[in-house]
Amino acid sequence: MKKNISVGLLGLGTVGTGVFQLIEKHQEELVHKLGCGVSIKSILVCDLEKAREVAVNPTYLTTNPEDVINHPEIDVIIEVMGGIDETRQHILKALKARKHVVTANKDLMALHGTELQKAAYQNGCDLFYEASVAGGIPIVRGIADGLVSDRIQKVMGIVNGTTNYILTKMDDERVSYQDALKEAQELGFAEADPTADVGGLDAARKMAILARLAFSTSVDLEDVEVCGIENVALKDLQLGKQLGLTMKLVGFTHFQDGQVEVSVEPTFLSNVHPLASVKNENNAVYVNGEAVGETMFYGPGAGGLPTATAIMSDVVAVIKNMLLDISGRQFIPPRFEKVLKTPDQRGGNYYFRLHVEDKVDTFTSISAIFNHLAIGIERILQTPGDEIVVVTHEATLEKVRNVITRLQEADVVKDVKSYFRIEGVVRK
Amino acid sequence: MKKNISVGLLGLGTVGTGVFQLIEKHQEELVHKLGCGVSIKSILVCDLEKAREVAVNPTYLTTNPEDVINHPEIDVIIEVMGGIDETRQHILKALKARKHVVTANKDLMALHGTELQKAAYQNGCDLFYEASVAGGIPIVRGIADGLVSDRIQKVMGIVNGTTNYILTKMDDERVSYQDALKEAQELGFAEADPTADVGGLDAARKMAILARLAFSTSVDLEDVEVCGIENVALKDLQLGKQLGLTMKLVGFTHFQDGQVEVSVEPTFLSNVHPLASVKNENNAVYVNGEAVGETMFYGPGAGGLPTATAIMSDVVAVIKNMLLDISGRQFIPPRFEKVLKTPDQRGGNYYFRLHVEDKVDTFTSISAIFNHLAIGIERILQTPGDEIVVVTHEATLEKVRNVITRLQEADVVKDVKSYFRIEGVVRK
Numbered sequence: 001m002k003k004n005i006s007v008g009l010l011g012l013g014t015v016g017t018g019v020f021q022l023i024e025k026h027q028e029e030l031v032h033k034l035g036c037g038v039s040i041k042s043i044l045v046c047d048l049e050k051a052r053e054v055a056v057n058p059t060y061l062t063t064n065p066e067d068v069i070n071h072p073e074i075d076v077i078i079e080v081m082g083g084i085d086e087t088r089q090h091i092l093k094a095l096k097a098r099k100h101v102v103t104a105n106k107d108l109m110a111l112h113g114t115e116l117q118k119a120a121y122q123n124g125c126d127l128f129y130e131a132s133v134a135g136g137i138p139i140v141r142g143i144a145d146g147l148v149s150d151r152i153q154k155v156m157g158i159v160n161g162t163t164n165y166i167l168t169k170m171d172d173e174r175v176s177y178q179d180a181l182k183e184a185q186e187l188g189f190a191e192a193d194p195t196a197d198v199g200g201l202d203a204a205r206k207m208a209i210l211a212r213l214a215f216s217t218s219v220d221l222e223d224v225e226v227c228g229i230e231n232v233a234l235k236d237l238q239l240g241k242q243l244g245l246t247m248k249l250v251g252f253t254h255f256q257d258g259q260v261e262v263s264v265e266p267t268f269l270s271n272v273h274p275l276a277s278v279k280n281e282n283n284a285v286y287v288n289g290e291a292v293g294e295t296m297f298y299g300p301g302a303g304g305l306p307t308a309t310a311i312m313s314d315v316v317a318v319i320k321n322m323l324l325d326i327s328g329r330q331f332i333p334p335r336f337e338k339v340l341k342t343p344d345q346r347g348g349n350y351y352f353r354l355h356v357e358d359k360v361d362t363f364t365s366i367s368a369i370f371n372h373l374a375i376g377i378e379r380i381l382q383t384p385g386d387e388i389v390v391v392t393h394e395a396t397l398e399k400v401r402n403v404i405t406r407l408q409e410a411d412v413v414k415d416v417k418s419y420f421r422i423e424g425v426v427r428k
Numbered sequence: 429m430k431k432n433i434s435v436g437l438l439g440l441g442t443v444g445t446g447v448f449q450l451i452e453k454h455q456e457e458l459v460h461k462l463g464c465g466v467s468i469k470s471i472l473v474c475d476l477e478k479a480r481e482v483a484v485n486p487t488y489l490t491t492n493p494e495d496v497i498n499h500p501e502i503d504v505i506i507e508v509m510g511g512i513d514e515t516r517q518h519i520l521k522a523l524k525a526r527k528h529v530v531t532a533n534k535d536l537m538a539l540h541g542t543e544l545q546k547a548a549y550q551n552g553c554d555l556f557y558e559a560s561v562a563g564g565i566p567i568v569r570g571i572a573d574g575l576v577s578d579r580i581q582k583v584m585g586i587v588n589g590t591t592n593y594i595l596t597k598m599d600d601e602r603v604s605y606q607d608a609l610k611e612a613q614e615l616g617f618a619e620a621d622p623t624a625d626v627g628g629l630d631a632a633r634k635m636a637i638l639a640r641l642a643f644s645t646s647v648d649l650e651d652v653e654v655c656g657i658e659n660v661a662l663k664d665l666q667l668g669k670q671l672g673l674t675m676k677l678v679g680f681t682h683f684q685d686g687q688v689e690v691s692v693e694p695t696f697l698s699n700v701h702p703l704a705s706v707k708n709e710n711n712a713v714y715v716n717g718e719a720v721g722e723t724m725f726y727g728p729g730a731g732g733l734p735t736a737t738a739i740m741s742d743v744v745a746v747i748k749n750m751l752l753d754i755s756g757r758q759f760i761p762p763r764f765e766k767v768l769k770t771p772d773q774r775g776g777n778y779y780f781r782l783h784v785e786d787k788v789d790t791f792t793s794i795s796a797i798f799n800h801l802a803i804g805i806e807r808i809l810q811t812p813g814d815e816i817v818v819v820t821h822e823a824t825l826e827k828v829r830n831v832i833t834r835l836q837e838a839d840v841v842k843d844v845k846s847y848f849r850i851e852g853v854v855r856k
């Protein structure tokens with residue numbers, strides 16, 4: 001049996017540093033659980049001279065990826081450099097050189113996950129990606145192993161810490177989106193350019209990966225319908241509170257009769273839904289399985305050490321497979337052809353906020369528009385500033401789109417201020 | 429490669445029936461993920477003639493355990509009969525006959541887990557027990573694999589659905605313990621004899637298993653300090669609510685400097701703690717790791733199909749190991765000798781409710797008693813009926829026990845009505 005396994009790092013940023021620290025500090029745990037040690041032999045960096053938080057043997061640093069990928073002693077490549085095209089090339093090269101790969105790269109896995117997994121399989125290598133979804137939460141393993149025998153029907157995720165932080169601030173402290181974003185940026189929870197987070201793209205990448213895994217079908221990033229939180233008004237959050245609802249940026253994927261839908265959008269959750277109490281920068285993934293029912297996995301969605309924990313769980317799995325001589329056998333091709341649901345097959349309960357003419361028959365006129373499209377109304381309430389809120393029973397997305405057109409055309413409606421899906425309402 | 433793996437069931441109650449249903453209904457998923465089918469060949473039951481929910485081939489039923497254990501075609505024994513001594517014998521026999529074992533039996537694993545795991549290892553067999561803790565929640569895997577590289581510091585669990593249901597009812601509907609218990613019994617969430625649940629023994633068994641796994645030390649059931657919920661008063665829950673605290677029966681285990689503590693007791697959780705929002709009969713396990721930080725695994729803690737999901741995740745793991753020819757290699761002996769913390773090494777924030785003499789200097793006298801033992805007070809508040817509540821800063825259990833003695837002796841105190849540990853208060 002090998003006494004030591006050598007690994008190489010592509011990247012030494014926040015997550016790479018976390019991996020370095022875990023390997024240094026938790027060596028005893030690794031030896032106890034694996035029967036052998038783990039050591040880093042080579043690290044790809046941009047700048048050899050940069051000051052670092054950790055004490056790295058300078059001879060291990062390189063700016064040439066080949067030094068890591070083709071290092072004769074290295075068996076496992078840990079990719080924590082981010083990026084897509086160049087990184088994809090590195091990983092393909094590493095797999096061809098029969099190196100196992102552990103990646104934290106959601107952008108890459110969302111776009112090229114299937115290709116990379118096939119390449120790993122063809123080369124007899126493992127390619128694991130636990131850290132690419134929801135940081136320190138072991139959700140990939142939870143779905144792939146823990147719920148392996150079940151039929152998963154729905155996965156909902158709060159998988160972006162920045163937006164959850166912003167929405168929590170807005171909700172708890174009654175501040176506007178702009179003020180909450182500014183605070184998040186000051187505290188380091190949001191990037192200087194927050195577009196990928198607040199626009200929902202980051203969450204969409206993770207949901208594409210989760211949908212693929214949960215439903216064994218080949219979901220692509222462009223199949224995810226995305227809406228960000230940029231236009232969420234404080235007023236909606238406050239009205240939601242009156243209705244027992246909490247606003248979250250929810251990644252939603254559902255599989256039924258061989259058809260799949262994946263979306264990321266600001267969603268009202270019933271306060272009793274397990275995801276509703278997930279606050280600040282935390283992440284959580286809710287999984288509903290036919291047999292198991294409702295489960296949820298909660299934890300830190302980012303950060304150097306939490307993400308490194310997920311990476312190291314993959315490294316341990318890779319090394320166990322190496323020691324047992326069973327590497328590269330985990331690939332299971334998708335079971336189902338991808339068929340996307342159409343708007344008349346999607347839907348849910350909905351919340352609408354409408355700016356209306358303050359007339360005696362406003363309620364009647366509005367109700368009539370919904371009734372005309374056979375959308376059941378659960379309640380209508382008046383709010384200050386000539387606005388009314390309508391909460392509907394389940395309606396298809398097609399009907400929802402139609403009703404919005406009709407509302408916009410109606411004399412009594414000045415403007416459709418907002419509308420959001422509602423999830424987690426207990427059906428009686 | 430085998431085209432089919434045969435398994436045997438010991439028991440066909442609620443959980444056994446769930447396993448039967450999953451194997452029948454989810455055969456396609458199993459074939460897709462394993463490359464081979466799974467079929468049940470023999471089932472131990474008490475009564476051959478009993479009417480059953482599922483259509484079982486009557487020739488597979490037997491009242492003789494040897495028929496299952498020594499069945500020549502069966503490779504995996506699924507133990508869902510419960511019980512301890514006789515069941516232990518069955519499992520030991522099965523392991524000697526080189527059958528892999530999957531068990532849902534927390535009583536047995538809490539008492540004899542280490543012995544059974546060693547026996548499995550010695551016979552080159554797998555023995556898995558995911559279903560023995562928190563039903564459908566994949567917590568054993570979450571700790572063993574997901575957080576494998578981390579140093580776990582604390583595990584807290586709501587691991588008994590009956591008590592969580594009762595406490596939720598008391599809290600939400602302001603009913604007494606007795607009324608809530610009665611309702612739980614009527615709805616099937618509590619047994620006719622609820623002692624093991626409400627007294628905390630059931631939770632203690634699960635916490636012993638979790639502590640062993642999380643800290644790699646040999647915790648025994650008798651090491652768990654147990655207090656049930658029988659004496660929790662509605663008044664305490666209501667006072668807790670005013671203080672931002674929610675009462676739960678919390679299994680608590682902590683590992684520090686090589687020393688471990690394990691307890692099950694009614695505990696006040698800060699409302700912001702992830703466990704505080706776990707309601708009704710649901711379970712959740714909170715894991716705090718040095719690197720990952722706070723994580724939580726939430727889901728159904730009982731029920732035929734959810735528990736069967738956990739069992740089948742083990743069966744799939746066993747079969748994968750068989751197919752890869754790596755069975756019986758998962759046993760890792762405990763890394764640390766067991767050293768239990770003493771009462772001066774344990775502690776936390778505490779809540780006391782005292783029945784007092786209504787005098788001018790009552791607050792002063794009470795404060796003095798706490799001050800005398802160097803227990804910091806966070807707040808004191810008066811409540812109706814000549815009662816006061818004291819919330820302390822962190823104090824050792826030894827000091828807490830001392831202060832209770834002093835309070836009981838004090839003239840100003842008529843009675844120490846209750847005291848509870850508080851967890852999850854954010855330290856500023």
